[in-house]
Amino acid sequence: MTSTQEQNISKPKPDQLQQEIDPTAKMRAINVDVWFGKKQVLKSVNLTVKPNTVTAIIGPSGCGKSTFLRCFNRMHELAPNAKMAGQILLDGKDIYERQIDPVQIRRRVGMVFQKPNPFPTMSIYDNVAAGLKLTGTKKSKLLDEIVRHSLEQATLWDEVKDDLKKSGTSISGGQQQRLCIARAIALQPEVILMDEPCSALDPIATAKIEKLVIELKQEYAVVIVTHNMQQASRISDYTAFMYLGELIEFGETRQIFEKPKNKLTEKYITGEFG
Amino acid sequence: MMNSYGFRKFKNRLFFAICAICVVIAVVPLASIIFEVAKRGVPQLSWTFITATNGNSGIGPAIQGTLILIGLTSIIGIPIGVLSGIYLSEFGNNKYAQNLRTINNIIAQFPSIIVGITIYGLIVLTMGSFSAIAGSIALAFILIPIVTRTTEESLKLVPNNIREASLALGAHNWRTTLSVVLPAAKNGLLTGVLLAVARITGETAPLIITILGNRYFFQGLDKPLAALPLEIWKDALQPYAETQAQGWGAALILILMVLIINITVRLASRSRMKA
Numbered sequence: 001m002t003s004t005q006e007q008n009i010s011k012p013k014p015d016q017l018q019q020e021i022d023p024t025a026k027m028r029a030i031n032v033d034v035w036f037g038k039k040q041v042l043k044s045v046n047l048t049v050k051p052n053t054v055t056a057i058i059g060p061s062g063c064g065k066s067t068f069l070r071c072f073n074r075m076h077e078l079a080p081n082a083k084m085a086g087q088i089l090l091d092g093k094d095i096y097e098r099q100i101d102p103v104q105i106r107r108r109v110g111m112v113f114q115k116p117n118p119f120p121t122m123s124i125y126d127n128v129a130a131g132l133k134l135t136g137t138k139k140s141k142l143l144d145e146i147v148r149h150s151l152e153q154a155t156l157w158d159e160v161k162d163d164l165k166k167s168g169t170s171i172s173g174g175q176q177q178r179l180c181i182a183r184a185i186a187l188q189p190e191v192i193l194m195d196e197p198c199s200a201l202d203p204i205a206t207a208k209i210e211k212l213v214i215e216l217k218q219e220y221a222v223v224i225v226t227h228n229m230q231q232a233s234r235i236s237d238y239t240a241f242m243y244l245g246e247l248i249e250f251g252e253t254r255q256i257f258e259k260p261k262n263k264l265t266e267k268y269i270t271g272e273f274g
Numbered sequence: 275m276m277n278s279y280g281f282r283k284f285k286n287r288l289f290f291a292i293c294a295i296c297v298v299i300a301v302v303p304l305a306s307i308i309f310e311v312a313k314r315g316v317p318q319l320s321w322t323f324i325t326a327t328n329g330n331s332g333i334g335p336a337i338q339g340t341l342i343l344i345g346l347t348s349i350i351g352i353p354i355g356v357l358s359g360i361y362l363s364e365f366g367n368n369k370y371a372q373n374l375r376t377i378n379n380i381i382a383q384f385p386s387i388i389v390g391i392t393i394y395g396l397i398v399l400t401m402g403s404f405s406a407i408a409g410s411i412a413l414a415f416i417l418i419p420i421v422t423r424t425t426e427e428s429l430k431l432v433p434n435n436i437r438e439a440s441l442a443l444g445a446h447n448w449r450t451t452l453s454v455v456l457p458a459a460k461n462g463l464l465t466g467v468l469l470a471v472a473r474i475t476g477e478t479a480p481l482i483i484t485i486l487g488n489r490y491f492f493q494g495l496d497k498p499l500a501a502l503p504l505e506i507w508k509d510a511l512q513p514y515a516e517t518q519a520q521g522w523g524a525a526l527i528l529i530l531m532v533l534i535i536n537i538t539v540r541l542a543s544r545s546r547m548k549a
Contacts, residue, residue, distance in 0.1 A: 075442055080367055107444035117435040121457040134445035134453055180439070187443060 025089070026051040026221040027072060027109075027191055032086035034067055034076065041067055044086070045247045047240055049191065054213060054222045056236035056253065058229055060268070064245040065225045066114075069193050072223060073109040074102035090191070107135065110184035114196040116176035118168030118183070124160050127168040127179055131187040146186050154182035155212055174205025181212065185220075192216060194224040198231065210235050229269060233257050241265045308529070314519065315526025323523055328489045331516075333524045335491050336505035339406075340475065340531070342492060343485070343501055346410035347474055351417035352467055358418070359425020364451050366426075375426075382419035389415045390480030398484060406492070406499040409485035413474045420473065424466025428459045464542045472535040476528065478503035502528040 027049040034042035041064045049055050049072075057065045070076035071088055074095060087094045095105045118127045126133070128147045137143065147164075151157040156178040160171065168179060177197055184192055194213070198206040213235050216222055226232050232239050232253065239256040241249045241264075249256060249265040260266040267273060326332025358378070362371055393412040398404055432455050440450040456463070486498040487508060502524050509521025 073442065075438065078438070078441065103444045103446055105444075106442055111442040113435060113438065113442075115435055117433075117439045119436060119439065119454055119458075121454075121460075130440070130454075131443035131445075134440060134443055134449050183439075183443065 024050055026091065027223075028087075028089040029068070029071065030087040030089065032068065032071055032088065033084065034064070034071065035081075035083040036079065037081040041245050042071075043245045045242070045245075047247060047250060049221050049223055050238070051221050052217050052219075053237040054217050054224060054235055055238045055240065056232035057223065057225045057240045057242060058227065058232050058268075059242035059248075060273070061227065063242045065242050066195050068242065069195055069223060069225050070111075072191070072193055073106045073111055075106070075111060077102065103135075107131075107187050108189050109191045109193060110187060110189035112177070112180050112184055112192065112194045112197045115200050116173055116180055118176050118179050120167065120169045122168050123165045124168050124171070124179060125164040128182045128186050130183060135187075147182075150182040150186040151179075153185050153216070154178045155208065155215075156182055172205070174201050174208060177201060177205070177209060178212065181209075181216075185216075189220065191221045191223065194222065196225050196227065198226070198228070206231075229257075241268060243268070311522060311525050311529060314522035315524075318519055318523025319526070323520075324527065327491065331520065333502070333505050333520060333527070335488055335500035336502045336524060337527060338491055339485070339488070339500035339504075340502040340528070342406060342499065343410055343413060343481075344471060344475060346406065346495075347413040347417055348471060350410055351414035351470075352421060354414075355418040355421025355470070356425050356463070356467070358422040360429065360451060360456075362422065363426040363429035364447070364455065378419045378422050381415075382423060384416075385479075386412075386416055386477055387479040390483045393480065394483045401496060403496060404484060404486035404498040405496045406485060407495045409481050409499060409501070412480040412484045413477060416477060416480070417470050417474050420470040421467055424470065425459075425463055428462025428466060429455055431462060432458045461542055465539050468535055468539045468542065472532050472539075475532055475535065476503055478507055482507070502531070 025048045029045055029047040032042055032045045033040060045064075045068055047055070047057075047068075057069065059065050067076060070079075071084060076082055076084065084096070088096060090105065090108065094100075095102075095109075118124075119130060122130060125147055128150050129137075129143045132143060132146065148157060151160065156175060159175060160166075160179075163170075169176065171179065177200075181192075181197075198209050201209065210231060213222055213224060217237075224232075224236065236253045238251065239253040240247055241256065241260075241262075243264060249260060249262045251261075256265065257269060260269060322330065323332050324337055325334045327335055358374075362375055362378075365371070366375065390412050393408055393415065397408040397411060401408070436454055436458060437450055440454040441447075445453070481501050481504050485501060485504070487504045488498045488500040490500075492499065505524045506521050506528065509517050509524065512518060512521075
């Protein structure tokens with residue numbers, strides 16, 4: 001890394017003021033620091049997620065974007081030696097307050113992982129119903145409806161409606177990932193976090209997921225981590241660029257890609273490093 | 275070139291030959307034991323032999339006793355072993371659990387006669403009698419560490435992303451373990467449990483000083499009990515050809531029981547391949 005890049009990183013945070021006065025925010029990260037053991041991996045990151053938008057987080061590998069995403073539903077706590085400071089607000093309330101059970105947060109903030117991970121011992125139907133069953137819903141009629149609705153929303157219903165009893169791992173990788181999205185939707189969360197959901201998929205399956213993400217924002221706020229910049233520019237409304245644990249630039253996707261304010265963002269987007 | 279190739283080929287064959295010879299050395303005694311037991315045991319087999327009491331030239335009490343011991347030991351030991359294994363695998367990311375794991379591994383290596391003596395001191399002396407319950411507790415002591423370890427190992431094979439998927443759906447830890455992790459580890463778990471049961475089925479030393487043996491059928495959990503390994507041991511010490519022959523019959527039945535458990539294990543692990 002050259003010294004000019006070092007200087008760019010230490011420039012003042014962009015848009016911070018504008019983010020702080022935005023009353024319509026669904027979620028907000030305020031000065032989030034994260035350590036694994038003694039190593040600090042996130043440094044005072046701020047981000048606002050608006051309802052019914054797709055927010056993309058881009059940046060080179062190891063910049064902390066997945067770690068940051070996992071702070072939004074407290075999945076990050078599961079890692080051994082993980083420590084966090086700062087606040088994450090959901091509808092204005094800090095999800096890290098002591099009396100709040102992370103389990104409740106995770107029902108409101110769903111997550112889709114990098115590698116499709118349907119439950120191997122469950123059928124397609126049970127995979128979608130899993131979230132409700134694991135948290136205590138038993139009414140089968142209600143489950144039937146929710147399963148169908150979720151699969152339809154995940155644009156998977158037509159492909160699996162005759163095979164609902166087959167194993168969740170018997171379908172293709174792209175279908176499995178949409179199954180995982182259906183599983184997240186079934187809980188009717190308010191926000192959906194996606195951690196590089198297409199990185200294990202072929203281009204056709206990727207295109208389907210991208211189309212789905214754009215449809216999902218009609219009902220949910222979506223935050224998606226991706227190392228594919230084209231993907232970020234295609235599907236997101238807002239883009240955050242992270243580098244070495246810091247948020248370098250955040251703004252409307254078009255602005256980030258067409259007129260980045262930060263030199264580092266520009267260099268990353270034009271492919272000079274990454 | 276050709277020479278060195280020939281030499282390399284020769285070395286390869288030599289290595290193969292040495293391996294094959296070792297396998298023969300290992301298998302011959304085993305096969306001869308099975309052959310001998312079958313040859314001497316089969317003539318003993320009859321309905322009377324497996325149902326009558328010792329006085330009526332049968333080993334019924336010993337078969338019944340071994341089945342009771344397997345049952346009681348399983349009831350006592352399997353839940354404790356499986357739950358400990360779950361603790362170590364799913365919640366065992368701390369110093370306390372690490373110490374437990376070490377202790378568990380040491381106990382798993384314990385000579386079984388020492389377990390027997392411990393139970394003799396703790397239970398037989400306290401109750402004032404050799405008993406079925408003392409025998410099962412001794413066997414449970416041997417079973418628990420094995421089940422704990424195999425449970426922990428088979429749960430650790432379940433990929434972490436499955437756990438994360440469940441937790442991200444807002445399921446609690448216990449729910450995740452019970453509904454997601456355990457079903458995924460089911461086959462490995464079953465195999466481990468059955469192998470542990472097969473192991474305790476043949477244990478003799480701890481039984482000598484806990485259940486003592488009995489010429490009659492089951493008389494109560496607090497009374498002495500018969501068991502196949504004990505029967506074999508006692509029969510073998512007798513100077514009478516007839517009683518020794520009975521011992522061979524008992525040995526055959528014990529081997530058959532362990533074989534059945536092992537076949538069940540094979541079937542269980544075969545279904546794992548399919549899944």
